[in-house]
Amino acid sequence: MKLLEHAPRNLFFTGKGGVGKTSTACAVSLALAARGRRVLLVSTDPASNLAEVLDAPVGAEISSIEAFPTLRVLNIDPEIAAARYRDRALGPYRELLPEAAVRSIEEQFSGACTVEIAAFEEFAKLVVEGAGAAEFDHVVFDTAPTGHTLRLLELPAAWGTFLATNTAGSSCLGPLAGLHAQRQLYEDARAALSDPERTVVVLVARPDSGxxxxxxxxxxxxxxxGIRRQELVVNGVFRAAERADEVAFQMETMASKALSEMPSELRALPRTEVPLLGHGIVGSEALQRLRGLLEQGDVHSSVEDAFANQSLEIRSVSDVPSYEHLDDLITTLEARGRGIVMTMGKGGVGKTSIAVAIAVELARRGHSVQLTTTDPAAHVADVLGKAESRIQVSRIDPELETKAYASEVMSRAGAGLDAAGRALLEEDLRSPCTEEIAVFRAFARTVADGERTFVVIDTAPTGHTLLLLDAAESFHREVLRANGDVPDEVRRLLPRLRDPQLTHTLIVTLPEATPVHEASQLQRDLQRAGIEPMAWVVNQSLLPVTVSDPCLTLRRHGEVKFLAEVSTLGKRVIVLPWTSRRSDARLDLVGASDRESPTFDTISAPSSRLKARFR
Structure with a gap:
């Protein structure tokens, strides 16, 4: 990986959920540290799984890890950052102002806007060598999935422009004095991000067209x-060892086709391909192995060494319980003739494909369906393909929703104001926080549609979705401040989401460590909010199919414990077999051609080649 030889100070790893950003960021960090560089590894993902991949605690303060003594780690926790921000902003006033006035200011600082700006400030300080980061040669950012990361990277320009044009001295964050004090920080962050000598963004992908x-x-x-230095890492490139293995052949063919059809813009980037491994990348041993692959000139030839010391315990999986079909679940969903279906989970687990499959099957059964997404990197239309007459496809477009919300606030709250008052309100609405409010309102409106028809919502990856749900109270306060009127759909949002007769939440995962454990945490977060998941969907499982390829055999074997874990977490569990035609939702996910319950064979004994490789 040539990047290791000429790495700038700031390295960002971003991409679609589930492509291996965290493991790649960790392995690159270890490789840089092994070269004697001082490295800080930072997660900016609200649903960070950095601690799981490192198999060590990662907190909101820069700390070391026993297994990796040359590395320092940090998790930017939005809520902790917001609490610190409030303390700094309110500190000077607590002894000077009456208690009622302090409470009023605290209320202003308790919204989603404060969470966003506080987390962003922590990020910006690291980019420009503040917040204790000046001692490091490299800061490696393990970011949230694409949409959330783009939002983070555009904030230096957004807040800088807002401060440059705001003359009123106030915003949704209260007095702007504190923000203006940070204006230089935003400008410095913007300069650092656009400087190719200081920042590179590594786009991480899978050999998959999507x-x-x-x-x-x-x-x-x-x-x-203005961020022009970019590189590409393609994770999980598979080369079949067993040509007679139909699944392996299909997997290799699919990857080769995607790579051969790669957009020319990506071909122009420096590229590293990383092979699919037979084990999950969790813990020091696995990360050091991945680091070794990245440091090799030919990672595919060296993958043989990655298998050399592995051993395969042949075990029966006949005790894995039977699972339902997705079409059985859809039968339950359609019983009321309307309702909200939300697919949730870690990025890259197949939420979109499953949302599309459910929408298509409901439409096939004669129901009108609204299929939408809250993901900033939405692609439901791409997965759906040709239009279905009974399916209305839409997405919550942040730009359009922000314009509509600002126009509505101006027409209502601004109608009785004089010119100066309207100018003040217009400036307030130019705050980047307005977008968060507008998107939340659109989400509430979409959920309300479930009272009269089927609404299938493909949600954003876990962290972004939880922030959206957590924004309910903040939205109430912002609407009251802006126009004194809370729309009915907003007022009734949480009761609707908590109604199991109306809202059906499906947790989607893959049979792997990080997706399952993140989904488990997501379920606990939902339950604390009074939302009880209806079912778990385990996608792309190798257990219901037959494989003999050594890499796939290892991966299939590793799924057993995760399926057993899921069976203890979900009230209902659906297991979908691996398929090369992931976009053909009607055939591959619903299972229209094969209604029998999935079977789980005993893992086949390894082939002679596999035995030789694992001795």
Whole structure:
């Protein structure tokens, strides 16, 4: 990986959910540290799984890890950052102002806007060598999935422009004095991000047309933000060892086709391909192995060494319980003739494909369906393909929703104001926080539609979705401040989401460590909010299919414990077999051609080649 030889100070790893950003960022960090560089590894993902991949605690303060003594780690926790921000902003006033006035200011600082700006400030300080980061040669950012990361990277320009044009001295964050004090920080962060000698963004993808298409879109958006130094890592490139293994052959063919059809814009980037491994990348041993692959000139030839010391315990999986079909679940969903279906989970687990499959099957059964998404990197239309007459496809477009919301506030709250008052309100609405409010309102409106028809919502990856749900109270306060009127759909949002007769939440995962454990945490977060998941969907499982390829045999074997874990977490569990035609939702996910319950064979004994490789 040539990047290791000429790495700038700031390295960002971004891409579609589930492509291996965290493991790649960790392995690159270890490789740089092994070269004697002082490295800080930072997660900016609200649903960070950095601690799981490192198999060590990662907190909101820079700390070391026993297994990696040359590395320092940090997790930017939005809520902790917001609490610190409030303390700094309110500290000077607590002894000077009456208690009622302090409470009023605290209320202003308790919204989603404060969370966003506080987390961004922590990020910006690291980019420009503040917040204790000056001692490091490299800061490696393990970011959230694409849409959330693009939002983070555009904030230096957004807040800088807002401060430059705001003359009123106030915003949704209260008095602007504190923000203006940080104006230089935003400008410095913007300069650092656009300097190719200081910052590189590594686009991480899988050899999959959807992931590569999103990488292309991200490349263009980053260039529009002035971030022009980019590289590409393609994770999980599979080469079949067993030509007679039909699954292995299909998997290799699919990957080869996606790579051969890679957009020309991506071909122009420096590229590293990483092979699919037979084990999950969790813990020091696995990360050091991945680091070794990245440091090799030919990672594919060296993958043989990655298997050399592995051993395969042949075990029966006949005790894995039977699972339902997705079409059985849809039968339950359609019983009321309307309702909200939300697919949730870590990025890259197949939420979109499953949302599309459910929408298509409901439409096939004669129901009108609204299929939408809250993901900033939405692609439901790409997965759906040709239009279905009974399906209305839409997405919550942040730009359009922000314009509509600002126009509505101006027409209502601004109607009785004089010219100066309207100017003040217009400036307030130019705050980047307005977008968060507008998107939340659109989400509430979409959920309300479930009272009269079927609404299938493909949600953003876990962290972004939880922030959206957590914004309910903040939205109430912002609407009251702006126009004194809370729309009915907002007022009734949480009761609707908590109604199991109306809202059906499906947790989607893959039979792997990080997706399952993140989904488990997501379920606990939902339950604390009074939302009880209806079912778990385990996608792309190798257990229901037959494989003999050594890499796939290892991966299939590793799924057993995760399926057993899921069976203890979900009230209902659906297992979908691996398929090469992931976009053909009607055939491959619903299972229209094969209604029998999935069977789980005993793992086949290894072939002679596999035995030789594992001795």
């Amino acid at each position: 992931a590569l298409a999103e990488a292309k879109r991200t490349l263009a958006e980053l260039e529009a933000l």
